[in-house]
Amino acid sequence: MFLTNVLLKKAKSKMIMVLMESVVSGxxxxxxRERLADKLEFIRFDPYIQQDSLYKERKKIRSIKSS
Known part of the structure; x- marks a missing residue:
């Protein structure tokens, strides 16, 4: 094994995919979103209740390669 392989770390991706969940209906x-950004919160149409609802970030799903 070469010394350069030991010293170089794998670069983390800049973007991640997150699961958003409606506060009202689930x-x-x-x-x-970007890895270093704050957790997401936004208002979006909820098809279960047929109204706008607040969505909050629940968990990270996976990393996304940026090309």
Whole structure:
């Protein structure tokens, strides 16, 4: 094994996919955000209750390669 392989770390991706969940009904959707950004919160149409609802970030799903 070469010394350069030991010293170089794998670079983390800049974007991650997160699971968003409606506060009212529990409807879920996925969004992509930057790794270093704050957790997402937004208002979006909820098909379960047929009204706008607040969505909050629940958990990280996976990393996204940026090309």
């Amino acid at each position: 409807h879920q959707c996925m969004k992509i």
